[in-house]
Amino acid sequence: MRILIVEDEPSLGRQLKTTLEQNGYAVDLSVDGEDGHFMGSTEDYDAVILDLGLPEIDGLTVLGMWRKEGRKFPVLVLTARDSWSDKVAGLDGGADDYLAKPFQTEELIARLRALIRRASGNSSSELIAGDVRLDTRSGRVTLAGEPVKLTAQEYKLLSYLLHHKGKVVSRTELIEHIYDQDFDRDSNTIEVFVTRIRKKLGADVITTIRGLGYSLDEPSSAAASKA
Template sequence: MRILLVEDDISLQSNLKQHLIASHYRVDAASDGEEGLFQGIEYNYDAAIIDLGLPKIDGITVITRLREKNRNFPILILTARDSWQDKVEGLDAGADDYLCKPFYPEELVARLNALIRRSAGKASPVINNGPFSINTSSLEVKKEHEFISLSASEYKIFEYFMLHPGEVKSKTVLTEHIYDQDFDLDSNVIEVFIRRLRKKLDPDNEYGLIETLRGQGYRLTPLPTSQSDG
């Protein structure tokens, strides 16, 4: 999952970035509203975390302009302001949730997980597809009742697929949601991870879990829910 973090407190920004990376998020950070707005318009994100008290352009304006540009990813606002009016103003501008400072980073990650799940139409942290399931809170992957061990990058790709079943995702899109902006987008590393996922999750191709569409990318096959009861 690729996250935009707009926070001018460099110490807090660094701390949050570490927690998000440890939770398998890929994070682009900005320290003022102008840079945050540019990144939010220019790049594709799964969610954004935006402080309201930003220099250059305040957080409310950033959110308003992002929504005007039809950037519809979930937005979690951070605010040191305690009044309900400020919270309402942020939500009315287009934010989806808020946290008041100070807060625990673990709560931020939990709220972010919930926002991303809801935006993908998933209410529970456990997402099922046939006999396969992931828990976006514990980062566990199962095939029926068996736990499957995935590397951090493998998990990120599989989670992204599970949140977007049936959608074709190009290698470029997958890379952008997993690696930093300076990563070589022409690398064949995604192909390697797809092969590993197939070997670990569906070694006999019983389910045709991850389909290759030549010249387009990859697609997670939606499987009947009844199979997950296995």
Template structure:
């Protein structure tokens, strides 16, 4: 899952980005409204953390212009604790949730998980597909009760496929959602990661749909299982 953090305080921006990266997300960063708006309009993100008080262009304006241009990614706004009016403006502009400064980083992580969960139609932090369980809070994968150790990119790929289980996902979509802006994107590496995941999981979960991409779904004999 790929996220964008727009915050002009460089230390806070770095802290948020690091916390998100440690939780298994690919993260891009911007430090003013103009740069943030450009990235939000030209890149593909699963969610955005957006500060309201930005230089060059304020966060409310950025958000309003995104929504006017049909950019529908979930947005978590950062507001000043005592500025209730900012929260109202944010929601009216199209925000999905907010966190008031100063905040605990765990709250930001929890709210991001909730936004991603709702966007993909899941009710809890645990996503189940056949015998594979993905705990998005703990960043843990379990198959038939046994933990599976994955690299960061393997985890991102599996998480994206399982968030969208039952739907065919193209290679280009995967690339847009699991790599940050600065990563050298090569579609051939997706096939490598899929091969590694299949070997590590040891179950028939990731299916190749020839000419279209990949789909996470339990094997036919498991199709009645919980997702």
């Protein structure tokens, strides 16, 4: 999942970026409202962590601009303003959740997971497709109740497809949402990881839609050729 952090406190921004990357997210960091607005307007993020007290353009204005532009990614407002009126202003301005500073990193990550799940239509922390289950809280993957060990990159790919179950996801979209920006887009890494996941979870778990990308759905509804 690709996350944008817009935070003008350098130490906090770097700390959040490092922590989220350690938790498997691809993260971009912006330190002011003007740059943050540009990044959110030109990239397709899975979620945004947005500070309100930003230089150049304040966070509420940035949020309002995104919503007017039709940007629908979930936004977690992160700010030192903790009065009820500020919370109302943030939520009415288009935010999906609100977290006041100081905060516990574990709570921020839990809220972020919930926002991403809800944005993709998943209310439970468990993502399920047939006998495959992925627990977003623990990172545990099981097949018919038995634990399956995936590498970090295999887990990212499977998680993204499960969050978008039933949809065709292009190779380009997968690269943009699970890898850093300097990833070699001409490599065949996605194809390699899809093959490895099929070996561990079953040949039918991921369907290749030739010329379009990949789809993960309930086994009975898969209807395309395998790579």
